[in-house]
Amino acid sequence: MKLRRSGRLVDMTNYLLSHPHSLVPLTYFSERYQSAKSSISEDLTIIKQTFEQQGAGTLQTVPGAAGGVKFVPGMDAEEARMILGSLRQKMAAPDRLLPGGYLYLTDILGDPALVQKIGRMFASLFADRKIDLVMTVATKGIPLAYAAANYLNVPVIIVRRDSKVTEGSTVSINYVSGSSKRIQTMVLAKRSLRESSNVLIIDDFMKAGGTINGMVSLLDEFQANVAGIGVLVETEGAEERLVDDYVSLVKLTGVDVKGKQIELQEGNLFDPGRYWRMEEKKKG
Amino acid sequence: MKLRRSGRLVDMTNYLLSHPHSLVPLTYFSERYQSAKSSISEDLTIIKQTFEQQGAGTLQTVPGAAGGVKFVPGMDAEEARMILGSLRQKMAAPDRLLPGGYLYLTDILGDPALVQKIGRMFASLFADRKIDLVMTVATKGIPLAYAAANYLNVPVIIVRRDSKVTEGSTVSINYVSGSSKRIQTMVLAKRSLRESSNVLIIDDFMKAGGTINGMVSLLDEFQANVAGIGVLVETEGAEERLVDDYVSLVKLTGVDVKGKQIELQEGNLFDPGRYWRMEEKKKG
Numbered sequence: 001m002k003l004r005r006s007g008r009l010v011d012m013t014n015y016l017l018s019h020p021h022s023l024v025p026l027t028y029f030s031e032r033y034q035s036a037k038s039s040i041s042e043d044l045t046i047i048k049q050t051f052e053q054q055g056a057g058t059l060q061t062v063p064g065a066a067g068g069v070k071f072v073p074g075m076d077a078e079e080a081r082m083i084l085g086s087l088r089q090k091m092a093a094p095d096r097l098l099p100g101g102y103l104y105l106t107d108i109l110g111d112p113a114l115v116q117k118i119g120r121m122f123a124s125l126f127a128d129r130k131i132d133l134v135m136t137v138a139t140k141g142i143p144l145a146y147a148a149a150n151y152l153n154v155p156v157i158i159v160r161r162d163s164k165v166t167e168g169s170t171v172s173i174n175y176v177s178g179s180s181k182r183i184q185t186m187v188l189a190k191r192s193l194r195e196s197s198n199v200l201i202i203d204d205f206m207k208a209g210g211t212i213n214g215m216v217s218l219l220d221e222f223q224a225n226v227a228g229i230g231v232l233v234e235t236e237g238a239e240e241r242l243v244d245d246y247v248s249l250v251k252l253t254g255v256d257v258k259g260k261q262i263e264l265q266e267g268n269l270f271d272p273g274r275y276w277r278m279e280e281k282k283k284g
Numbered sequence: 285m286k287l288r289r290s291g292r293l294v295d296m297t298n299y300l301l302s303h304p305h306s307l308v309p310l311t312y313f314s315e316r317y318q319s320a321k322s323s324i325s326e327d328l329t330i331i332k333q334t335f336e337q338q339g340a341g342t343l344q345t346v347p348g349a350a351g352g353v354k355f356v357p358g359m360d361a362e363e364a365r366m367i368l369g370s371l372r373q374k375m376a377a378p379d380r381l382l383p384g385g386y387l388y389l390t391d392i393l394g395d396p397a398l399v400q401k402i403g404r405m406f407a408s409l410f411a412d413r414k415i416d417l418v419m420t421v422a423t424k425g426i427p428l429a430y431a432a433a434n435y436l437n438v439p440v441i442i443v444r445r446d447s448k449v450t451e452g453s454t455v456s457i458n459y460v461s462g463s464s465k466r467i468q469t470m471v472l473a474k475r476s477l478r479e480s481s482n483v484l485i486i487d488d489f490m491k492a493g494g495t496i497n498g499m500v501s502l503l504d505e506f507q508a509n510v511a512g513i514g515v516l517v518e519t520e521g522a523e524e525r526l527v528d529d530y531v532s533l534v535k536l537t538g539v540d541v542k543g544k545q546i547e548l549q550e551g552n553l554f555d556p557g558r559y560w561r562m563e564e565k566k567k568g
Contacts, residue, residue, distance in 0.1 A: 009290055013297040050294040067545045106473050110441055112434035139422045143430045150396035157394055166386045189390050196418040
């Protein structure tokens with residue numbers, strides 16, 4: 001349908017936001033709105049400026065016949081700090097302490113708006129990596145994995161603890177959990193992962209890293225590559241960390257069950273060089 | 285920051301899309317952009333018209349001092365039919381047949397863009413109900429539940445088959461699965477659901493309806509109400525259906541394991557009176 005600039009801006013914004021990391025040819029928009037490519041280019045400049053100004057991400061333009069425009073979701077460091085600050089405050093409520101020093105996070109992981117924000121944060125942190133898939137393990141990591149994958153425009157695969165008939169044939173591995181030192185099993189549907197895929201691992205919680213290490217071994221089994229590892233919460237002071245190169249958003253630094261105290265700090269996401277989008281902006 | 289109309293339209297569209305079913309006071313926008321309320325009203329008219337024209341949903345205006353504007357995500361019947369048509373085509377591929385007549389759907393449920401669309405469809409179907417929460421059972425239904433909940437702006441609660449220490453104290457029920465007639469258990473964290481909550485149940489697959497019936501019993505246990513039931517796929521010919529009032533998007537009408545044939549039809553979502561948004565539009 002024919003649309004004026006104001007209508008085009010609304011519809012293009014909606015379209016780009018719901019097609020992140022996809023290259024859209026300019027002809028797609030000029031046919032969709034029956035408008036000249038020059039007008040579409042002007043629209044895109046306005047959208048790009050607004051997105052960057054508001055920290056929503058950016059538009060990348062690929063020139064040439066096979067070119068087009070790509071929306072790359074982002075989040076500036078200021079917004080990330082604000083979100084994580086209020087998240088830590090929520091997490092530190094004493095009534096979250098469960099027997100054994102565990103934290104009740106079910107309600108936090110059950111808030112889709114927050115989960116979307118965390119997904120955008122992960123997508124922003126890993127925006128420059130080559131990623132074909134996001135992988136997580138059932139159950140708690142699933143919403144975070146989908147949110148990140150949605151912003152990265154890649155599929156999700158879910159590792160299970162047991163095999164199910166609806167998965168078809170599976171590959172399973174045994175691994176030793178880092179904290180409890182028990183042998184556990186992990187299962188992945190055989191046809192869900194192709195050789196040489198680049199996989200981003202996302203999970204909600206990392207203690208010693210046994211579960212994540214298990215996923216890394218599973219990727220090895222499929223001859224796939226680890227493109228990155230992102231966790232919502234890591235616990236500090238795990239004796240020996242099985243995983244080195246990861247990004248954490250929140251660090252659990254102390255749990256005092258008797259005194260009902262939970263201590264949380266910033267994760268390693270702001271370590272120099274990691275939050276690259278912010279660095280780049282400051283330079284610019 | 286001060287923004288001209290074009291920039292405002294882009295940012296307001298982004299803001300409204302990421303805050304569905306939330307009442308935003310006009311003063312919020314007029315302060316955000318340092319613009320007169322009359323200009324903001326004109327912007328909102330443009331956004332509303334474009335959203336409705338493109339079938340993305342609508343804006344509802346609530347007048348008065350406590351009023352504002354609310355984005356209600358929607359999907360017109362034409363888009364829903366297109367999405368479900370290509371989904372059925374994908375589902376009917378013979379290599380999806382697993383031993384026992386099960387269907388391999390892992391890749392379909394692993395596609396976040398498709399999952400988002402299905403979530404918008406559910407949100408559109410149940411947009412006029414009073415919904416406080418979306419409930420599903422681990423594992424396959426989780427992404428669909430989050431997608432719907434995100435568009436409805438309500439939390440998600442996940443029922444499990446076993447209790448975990450990180451859930452705190454739980455309530456569990458036993459129920460009889462409709463197809464296998466076996467006794468199964470369902471567990472929900474005690475603090476995840478308040479009395480009198482209105483709960484939308486979302487799941488990926490319904491045979492006789494035993495699992496969904498179990499969730500209904502669980503809601504009973506918590507003295508909460510069923511606000512609606514939505515399933516991606518229902519199988520036809522289940523001898524006795526345990527659940528009556530539900531919406532299905534796809535109907536599995538026949539599986540011929542030997543002949544490698546899968547027959548799928550439209551679900552009941554287009555039954556008269558159900559796809560209300562379409563009806564309203566036709567009248568208007």
